[in-house]
Amino acid sequence: MGSKNLALISGGTSGIGRATAELFAKHGWNIVITGRREDRLKEITERLVTDYSASVLPLCFDIADRTELRSQIDKHKDILASVDVLVNNAGLALGKSFFQDGLDSDWETMIDTNVKGLIYLTKAILPFMIKRQSGHIINVSSTAARDMYIGGNVYSASKSAVDALTKSLRLDLLEHRIKVSSIAPGMVNTEFSEVRFHGDKIKADKVYEGFEPLKAADVADAIYYIASRPAHVHIGDLLITCTAQANSNVVFKG
Numbered sequence: 559m560g561s562k563n564l565a566l567i568s569g570g571t572s573g574i575g576r577a578t579a580e581l582f583a584k585h586g587w588n589i590v591i592t593g594r595r596e597d598r599l600k601e602i603t604e605r606l607v608t609d610y611s612a613s614v615l616p617l618c619f620d621i622a623d624r625t626e627l628r629s630q631i632d633k634h635k636d637i638l639a640s641v642d643v644l645v646n647n648a649g650l651a652l653g654k655s656f657f658q659d660g661l662d663s664d665w666e667t668m669i670d671t672n673v674k675g676l677i678y679l680t681k682a683i684l685p686f687m688i689k690r691q692s693g694h695i696i697n698v699s700s701t702a703a704r705d706m707y708i709g710g711n712v713y714s715a716s717k718s719a720v721d722a723l724t725k726s727l728r729l730d731l732l733e734h735r736i737k738v739s740s741i742a743p744g745m746v747n748t749e750f751s752e753v754r755f756h757g758d759k760i761k762a763d764k765v766y767e768g769f770e771p772l773k774a775a776d777v778a779d780a781i782y783y784i785a786s787r788p789a790h791v792h793i794g795d796l797l798i799t800c801t802a803q804a805n806s807n808v809v810f811k812g
């Protein structure tokens with residue numbers, strides 16, 4: 559894929575992932591994006607190639623499917639051996655009901671995607687970074703891991719696992735000179751809430767009413783900041799919210 563830096567962004571077809579892929583490409587990086595939706599992967603690949611002359615490898619698979627993940631990584635290991643930055647972005651919230659009313663299927667999907675997907679993608683890419691004794695893993699966490707809120711339950715637990723893994727990987731990988739960071743965004747106006755409320759757009763739009771939430775590009779900007787520090791500088795954790803949001807529970811609407 560040439561001599562440019564290479565970033566792998568999971569869940570790169572929408573929201574924060576897509577904005578991050580665009581920003582890295584804009585800064586001259588080559589990109590690997592993963593996603594489940596072939597048409598969107600194709601569309602964003604074309605855009606990054608046309609607008610930024612990036613080399614792009616789109617990988618179509620569901621990160622929650624470990625067998626498919628492994629086979630896609632094996633198939634493209636010549637390219638993936640050069641990944642400088644892995645942005646573990648793929649993740650979602652499903653449902654916001656009390657724990658006692660939650661759906662098993664929502665919980666399974668969140669844990670399979672937000673936790674297991676991150677674990678196994680990281681495991682697949684790490685041997686290349688260890689071999690080169692360089693690399694950077696940036697995990698997308700959430701304010702939902704920092705303050706609990708009503709109905710956050712399993713989503714918050716999955717993002718708390720992301721935080722624990724970030725801290726743990728940082729220790730385990732220290733001797734290999736691999737950076738491990740997390741970024742915890744608050745409310746970002748993307749498809750996040752529509753997905754969370756199973757396609758209920760009216761309910762989703764209400765979440766962002768009455769204040770100016772973050773945009774995906776704001777978070778991408780912070781991710782690029784984390785990734786572009788000098789080699790001797792490590793940003794361990796970055797909490798980012800819009801100005802109106804103090805924490806998971808307090809947003810000023812007025």
Ligand code: 8X3
Nearest residue numbers: 700701702743744745
């Ligand atoms: C952050 C979104 O809904 O927990 O991941 O504020 S939310």
